[in-house]
Amino acid sequence: MAKVGQFFSGHGGWIVQANHYSDPVSGRFFMRHCIRADSLPFDADGLKAAFAPIADEFEMDWQLSDSGSPKKVILMASKQSHCLVDLLHRWHSGELECDIPCVISNHDDLRSLVEWHGIPYFHVPVDKDNKAEHFRRVTAIVEEHKADTIVLARYMQILPPEICEQYVGQVINIHHSFLPSFVGAKPYHQAAERGVKLIGATCHYVTQELDAGPIIDQDVIRISHNDTVEDMVRLGKDVEKSVLARGVRSHLEDRVLLHGNKTIVF
Amino acid sequence: MAKVGQFFSGHGGWIVQANHYSDPVSGRFFMRHCIRADSLPFDADGLKAAFAPIADEFEMDWQLSDSGSPKKVILMASKQSHCLVDLLHRWHSGELECDIPCVISNHDDLRSLVEWHGIPYFHVPVDKDNKAEHFRRVTAIVEEHKADTIVLARYMQILPPEICEQYVGQVINIHHSFLPSFVGAKPYHQAAERGVKLIGATCHYVTQELDAGPIIDQDVIRISHNDTVEDMVRLGKDVEKSVLARGVRSHLEDRVLLHGNKTIVF
Amino acid sequence: MAKVGQFFSGHGGWIVQANHYSDPVSGRFFMRHCIRADSLPFDADGLKAAFAPIADEFEMDWQLSDSGSPKKVILMASKQSHCLVDLLHRWHSGELECDIPCVISNHDDLRSLVEWHGIPYFHVPVDKDNKAEHFRRVTAIVEEHKADTIVLARYMQILPPEICEQYVGQVINIHHSFLPSFVGAKPYHQAAERGVKLIGATCHYVTQELDAGPIIDQDVIRISHNDTVEDMVRLGKDVEKSVLARGVRSHLEDRVLLHGNKTIVF
Amino acid sequence: MAKVGQFFSGHGGWIVQANHYSDPVSGRFFMRHCIRADSLPFDADGLKAAFAPIADEFEMDWQLSDSGSPKKVILMASKQSHCLVDLLHRWHSGELECDIPCVISNHDDLRSLVEWHGIPYFHVPVDKDNKAEHFRRVTAIVEEHKADTIVLARYMQILPPEICEQYVGQVINIHHSFLPSFVGAKPYHQAAERGVKLIGATCHYVTQELDAGPIIDQDVIRISHNDTVEDMVRLGKDVEKSVLARGVRSHLEDRVLLHGNKTIVF
Known part of the structure; x- marks a missing residue:
């Protein structure tokens, strides 16, 4: 920590924010520094070169993000529009700093909405028999647009293992339950069945095991015996969209660090 | 509903509160009326007799509680004191209206605290080999004191099936997780392992299946990667005690109606 | 209560929901019944005629709403789009049952967005010198469209007394503070100045006294010293829009009853 | 920041936690380092001497706290027991690390409770005519016990200006409203009058201006039209005690830094 602080202050760097966390179990140390680019005598490549010896000395896993080059985020949706x-809207009003090269959906319902925002819309249908073909086309679109993040905004399809493996820590999903409760399909029905008094949503990175990836954010809302499954669906939408938006924002600002199957969120 | 309203208004009854719920799935109808005793020309037995024909006509499952005869509640604890x-304190300051004939614990640690409140304390030790004997003594104490409610205030022992069966809807437990996540032992360790961002507590009626009984109330508190298991234990205590107190209060006021494995909480 | 229950059950009415509240201070009694129209042998006018004698007998202030004739709601906005x-979106996805005959704004910025939804957009500019003229035109549009509700979705102009008086209980505003803290302009600046640890939003009916009308709903979000006024503005948007949506929904379902300067929200 | 990090790492110091905040308005920089005492080659005085030159160089306002010498906290209460x-209980169960040399109250009601904890109890009565004398005695007790923190746990008396001035940043109060709403007496009555939908509590440092000191923590709880002032008092107690406990804990861990009339809470 001292060495990193010294490196930046030695070069006149203005540290806007610095976060640290030392995991007491694994002994690993995590940190994130946010530095004003114009306070440093380097460009991004110059900074990488200058910092590399320190990173090597301490055997750091590290990366540098330039907030001037926003991430490329592809949104995937199905028929439900609330998260999308x-x-x-957050992107359009300048709240989420990223590029959205396109939206991919297995239905055509949301095309007009997306195109109103000036964003291309790819309709890639899927059914039981063409899943492999569907995901080949999806992968092709993602690669073509050089996306570095995929957000499953209630996409409702399970990604094949090869995509999960290829995009570790880059695919964000919103699950409409307070995980690890109610994994899988129809979580609000499961919640109604169990008679819980709070329902929730979980934003997590996608891994090969269904709904078991590292959790970025979660939240809940109170319900009562009075609320039917339809009420839960409606009330849950508000939690889903706010949790997903918070998770995506943290990811875009490089605040989320993976630590095994958990996250550090600075 | 109309008949019940008519019955009470016909006798000059002052309805302080009336709650109804019609379950759309089962079609069952639930209601709770709270009537000022001094507005009726009956005592409790007279009221029962007068109301019985209406109850029969509609095949009601019903009961009458006299708030002038508070419930007898036995608290059971182990070593942890926060819920107890x-x-x-809520009982002592007049917030919880009930009698507490005694506290039962498998340890002697909390005796002085309980006795300061003027409440008898029974230390009934338990170990692997004397569970049957332990629960025979517990049952004897409960029966001797004619308790109608047992509150497991972090009692940490699994009740045997015969007690669960004998006291259906009368034994309240606080589980230190947001059920159905993290059933069983050491839920905060399970929560830390899974990397959740909220921890919770669940107040429920005890049934034979572990941590699977009807849920009365639940709540959660936000945590971060920074919080160790020890922090979770500390933060969780606050949720546990407030959820348990709310659940017990609802039970004491006869606001909780059982509906299969769920609750209606008016 | 008994008489009303009897009236509906006597006519075979299926009571979907019934709410009561007796105010202990004023002694006034409030109730709301939600009855399936197809269970009654009346149309709306017939029901009114049949019920009038009971209402007269008990000197009720009462009204009948037909959920088959949704309310006509005019939205007013300025430049900020989040609440609008x-x-x-809630209206478009069928979550808010109402007609939106038009949107009125003192700026032209949100026209395309509104028109995408197929809703007419009236741009009625305002400046210091033409306020009276502005509000004459606004009133004309409202009257022309026979609106029964006006929602100020961050409209940012103070309505003149005559409009407040004409539309008592029909104009809903969202104020971006936890009222009664921070009345008036720039509440987030006031909040930053005072160093509060929670910021909030308040949905209320508009009255002549600024930000002092009957409160329908409120909520808050946690902030820290780390959050600038800009952060508060961003975080506050989420609270504003969810509180406004909840308040509008309650109003549309006739769940909000005025009681002096307070509300009963069933 | 770099210099401080370097100082500690240069001496082998193990930084358990480090927090920074740069105020964008005033330009002031705040930090808190938590270092394991046994990792440094100094005792507390040695550390002070070694660090002083760096502090001087950067014109720091600074202080060193030794967690091995817990703060001396005097609790003041009146008749209400919930916060006390x-x-x-938190102190007794080891959750709050501090010494409590005594409790002072203007009533004798809570003596037995306090003395059960092994803590001396001073009953210092107060009425309209002996306020000066009361506070002279209170001050004498505080000085005699060398207290460095005074917690007003629902003490209900306004401290005279000279005590506020003498103990800046050392007297913590819990106010039973979401300040700045409902300053002064009977805030729940004020809240009922205004018809708010959330009630709250505020933990703040006491200053000469009533209920206007720097806020440490706040929280709220949802209420409805159904809740009377008595219900608010009961529900509010839970918020008051948890907010006060969190505030006191932050203070005891030296996490609260004063910044004009605001606080930085690390």
């Missing part, structure tokens, strides 16, 4: 509308 | 102190 | 987008 | 019981 929410993310698009 | 909280309930005793 | 949120309400339009 | 809560703090005493």
